[in-house]
Amino acid sequence: MNFLKRFRPLILSNYLISTLRLTLCQRSVFVNNSRPSQLRVRHLRIQSCLLAGEYEYQDPKSPEEIVNVVFIDKAGRRIPIKGKIGDNILYLAHRHGIELEGACEASLACSTCHVYVHQDYTDRLTEPQEKEEDLLDMAPGLKQNSRLGCQITLTKDMEGIELTLPQITRNFYVDGHTPQPH
């Protein structure tokens, strides 16, 4: 689990992820030959041989892992979902067909996965990195409770979190400003 948390926020191209996967799988074969007490570690390591987004396609293995999330889509529909600890919000949304775009594939290079976090939960999220704040400043329809979905990883503390997708509005500027002639 820690392995995933450490690696996913890094900028990983598919090429890098595949290389990583190969390396990790080779290492897990090594561990295979060691004592039975290493079994738990081996299980975690094999689980780490996943491409970005594959982890979210696995169902929760036990009730303790479940974190309930509600997405509110652009039409205002509430979509309740059973996520699990460690799920990345962007990929969880993709698994369930929620229209949350991730143009740069979670590499902190765009603002298309912009969501509004319900105010009761904003302080249960980790503080945004400077890079995320920089990108949020560019997101259309920016609000105080705005975050990038690809930077939110579920913890048990976020049970019941509600995430609203921004409306597409006409004539928006990146900072909500209406241009005046100058």
Added chain:
Amino acid sequence: MMSRFSSVPFPLRRSLATTVVRNPQIAIIGSGPAGFYTAQQIFKGHETAEVDVYERLPVPFGLVRFGIAPDHPDVKNCISTFNQIAKNRRFRFFGNVNIGTDVNVEELRKAYSAVVFAYGAADDKLLGIPGEDLKGVYSARSFVAWYNGLPGLETLNPNLDTDSVVVLGQGNVAIDVARILLTPVDILRTTDITEHSLASLCKSRVKRVHVVGRRGPLQVSFTPAELREMVKLPDCRPVFSKTNFEEIRQMSQEIPRTRKRLTELMVKTALDEPAPEDSARWTNARKEFHLNFLRSPSKFLPNSDSSGVKAVQFHINRLEGDRAISTGQTEELQCGLVLRSIGYRSRPLDEQMPFDSATGVVPNKLGRVTGCADLYCSGWVKRGPIGVLATTMNDAFETGKYVVEDLLSKPSIQDQKCGRDAVIDILRQKGVAVVSFEDWEKIDATEKKHGKEKGKPREKIFIIPEMLSIAKN
């Protein structure tokens, strides 16, 4: 088909002919983000509509390939989404086809249920001041196209044999060109920057870049991430004059959230002692990044043998609210290269298509072209050449949604149209070498292969005949 029908009595023949409802065929002009995201929405919202994307160049992706700076590869990750869209069996790419000369908009309208303009803004805004045609004065867009390999721009040969460059305009494009001019060449060596521009930049004497705006720090158009990169650039010192910022620090409470962090970064860099991690770098830096405010260019001054630009003359402004008012005073900045980064303009593809030359966009409401039931527009040609990828994406989704809505309300529209075969015939008669998406993938593979040999993600090909010969092999 006709020979089978000819023995059937006429009324019955007609009713047999109309039992098949043809899938709507949509033509999208332009294969940048606006084109692809519109296609994506059409596929999502309509089960049978087919999309043909026309592109002037043999290679797709528009500004994602030619506009995003080489040292920002992650922003190009959207290409994998575009590749997925292209794999849809209802998608077809027609590269190397110029709408306007090879086939015109009317011919497309006769063939397709709907035509979507998504071709962006290919022209520059001009200042219209004396000396604009001097050697050494270019649009920032040409400079970007030069290092990004847009076919035709490889002969630009911008003058880098000068220590000072003036960039006019304070948007993200201005910052991009400043950054490429000031970044240590060893960093650029591992990007997909073109070989010829890398060679020129290796010989560059440029030490100082001024990014000049007509108004003040609160009116800049560049965004925080880009500014932060400049402040952290190796071997480079930011030079922001204190006079622009002292008053702004006083009024920090009134600044809206979206500008707050950007403004704070500028103020801090201008007024405060550098942070420990920046201090040594700024002291030892050999290059400088300047932000100059309240300066409107009035004239480009030639050097003594008229071989190029030597300086830019400016009017000094003051601000009244958001507006720049000239104070009557002037100032000169010496430089051997000027990059004009004041915005782009679209142009109509031919004289018949609807286009508002005053605003430089296709007249429309929510992407539906005014007065033409089968015409739509998406992206910069729809709302003007401003905005980041997310803006264009949202905009394309809006157009796509309305294209689908209109198609669903007239399901047999394609029956009144002659279909894409008519256009294919026209192209064949003219001898146009149409490039398919599979053909592009051969060019793509060649670029990546040559890039790998040099430790770059790709080595861009910028000669069109070379692209075509790879495509057709």
